[in-house]
Amino acid sequence: MASKRAQGKEIKRNKVIDAAEHLFFSKGFAQTTMDDLCAQAHLSKRTLYVYFNSKDQLYFEIMIRGYKQLITMLEENQQSLPVIDRLKQMAYTVYQFSVLYPDYFTAIFSYENRAADFEKGVPDASKEECYRLGEQVFQKLTDLIEEGQNSGIFRRKPDAVQTAVILWSCLHGILNTAKVKKNYLASFHSIPSDSLIRQAFEVIIRSICIDSGGDC
Template sequence: MGKEDRKAREKERRRNQIIDAAERIIFSKGLEQATMDEIAAEAELSKGTLYLYFKNKTELYLAITQRGSDLLNSQFAKVFAGGHEHTGLELIRLLGETYLNFVRENPNYFNAFMYYESLSNVEELKSSKHAERCEENRREALNFMIRALQIGMQDGTVNDSYEPKELAVVILSSTRGITAMSHMHGTGYHFEMLDEMEISVDMLFENFLKLVGAGIASDDARKRWMTDSHNFETNGK
């Protein structure tokens, strides 16, 4: 290994060391309460070294967001790893379940996603390589859904009268809304209306999947979709 390769590997190792430390501090204290001094101390580096890698706390949090979106998209990719094992309609359901499970298991990354989507400083985003990568990941996630819809239209399980790109945007946007509700309910926010109506978030999400599936499925595939949804509910997944 050459000198330049060693330098590059050391730089990447230290960069990940900083992101690991930032996750521990920010995830435990919150973004507003966390300071760069605390992150530098957690990483066992000087504050000056920290700023060599990340110009401010926002850029560092965007690096965390990128890490989370990288992980989420790697899980989306696994949905397609089975080749022709699933129909397009089944892939759509699996993508939805994967997203919900990711948020349940990684609520802090979902907080980072919501923060990224709330940023309004366009110039700051344009100058951030991490924001650029987050945007690439968001497009890739959309393409996973488009691909599932196209597969479904080809195998006859999805109604081919829809435009795949437009439908993918509708499904992903709706899924994010339902998932956000699940996330907030599970992390301390209280939805009195849901409790008063005795509606569980899990059943809300399950019925949402049924509605989406029944709405886009071909006539032949609709019955199977509803049966699979029933099995999902019965097994408590």
């Protein structure tokens, strides 16, 4: 009986997240109200607040879904390749994620961290899980850079963490440019987005190599 009750709660909880995902992606986070969520999920506001206390908490849940999908793709694409090729593969997998799951990509990459996210206070399991998964992705990148530094392929300065932040930021920038400037790049410069992204990956990775020639 307890198991069925727990299962019922999980179904309702996912129903609310599904409703939030639909509305945030179609209407926008700022434009969506808790009343909208109640109507979409066919639940009373009292029932809704049993599961989630705010839109922010629901946004974290949507990012959790996105991070899980990205992590699955990264792990599926893991191969026994030289570290440079694995770094390129990781970058290209993030690109594939942005194409296959554009709404999740936008949700993750457009989220603006707030000071309140890091304040000690009432525990928020959704927020903690979201940041844990985000760090899991970031750690994969940091580990690759650290491996390359230890093997004498990548520069040691800045350190692996700072280099990872820089590469992640560059990756975000080029993927965003390829998306929003797609028609302009094709019409004025005859540059397909896919080609631009692959060349950008080469330039970005070469910039951290000790020897910028050869395979790097």
